[in-house]
Amino acid sequence: MEQIGADERAAVCGLLGSVDESLGAPMAPVWEAALRAVPRHAFLPATVWVGEDLVECSREAAPEQWSRHAYADTAVVTQVNDGAAAGPGERWASCSASAPSIVFRMLDMLDVGAGHRVLEIGTGTGWNAGLLAHRLGPGRVVTVEVDEGLAAQAAGRLEGAGLDARVIHGDGSLGHEAGGPYDRVVATCSVRAVPPAWIAQTRPGGVVLVPCGLG
Structure with missing residues (x-):
């Protein structure tokens, strides 16, 4: 498992708070333990696409922005065009990670x-x-x-x-x-x-x- 640093642990805590607020109750302890042990960022690709315009966000080029998307309680697109290369105006979502x-x-x-x-x-x-x-x-x-x-x-x-x-x-x-x-x-x-x-x-x-x- 990828090592989790202080920044990621803080991001997990922030996400936990957002999810609890959305659910209207604290997450069950077994799922809180799973969230902490299986961090979302470790399952996202190095490039994601966000917003209605599917703006590309690269972990290498913009690590802080990428991390914010990884730990926001929102869906992110994780594949476009079935994995085929395409220009900005030709993108369509073919896989996404649901909101936590x-x-x-x-x-x-x-x-x-x-x-x-x-x-x-x-x-x-x-x-x-x-x-x-x-x-x-x-x-x-x-x-x-x-x-x-x-x-x-x-x-x-x-x-x-x-x-x-x-x-x-x-x-x-x-x-x-x-x-x-x-x-x-x-x-x-x-x-x-x-x-x-x-x-x-x-x-x-x-x-x-x-x-x-x-x-």
């Missing part, structure tokens, strides 16, 4: 407990899977990512952090039957309908948590 308050609200709603196995759909940066792996321990988290490059990057970050979450490159709508059944299934991407595979791979009495997309 959204992440922890969903983790709280997921209501995981000791011994649970979790399937996550949409690995992204790997931070959410890392928080779950910290909470549940080795061999309890499987996460599926359709973008091969993102899956490889997330796997590397998780390994570097010493967190045991299995990253699968594949179609998330199919889940990952070989790792099931799961006590919890959580999607970080919105869907219009819950794929049958997610239900089939969930234990009786389990929970499937998804953001719903309308239209």
Whole structure:
């Protein structure tokens, strides 16, 4: 795991306060411990894009600004144009890191407990899977990512952090039957309908948590 300095520890405390304010209550101790042990900045790429205009922010060129975005309670875009190079006027978001308050609200709603196995759909940066792996321990988290490059990057970050979450490159709508059944299934991407595979791979009495997309 990347060493955390005094500045990062202060930033984590500030983020914790922002998330608690957004949630309207103190974060559960198990998730506060995960936030402190699995810092968000360690799961963000060296370049992110911010604002409606997707302004590029590089950790190397503007480290203080990059750090502010890493520890703000806002979403940041972590990939544009499916990883292809493009000029400023040609950028579109293809992956983002959700606002931390959204992440922890969903983790709280997921209501995981000791011994649970979790399937996550949409690995992204790997931070959410890392928080779950910290909470549940080795061999309890499987996460599926359709973008091969993102899956490889997330796997590397998780390994570097010493967190045991299995990253699968594949179609998330199919889940990952070989790792099931799961006590919890959580999607970080919105869907219009819950794929049958997610239900089939969930234990009786389990929970499937998804953001719903309308239209």
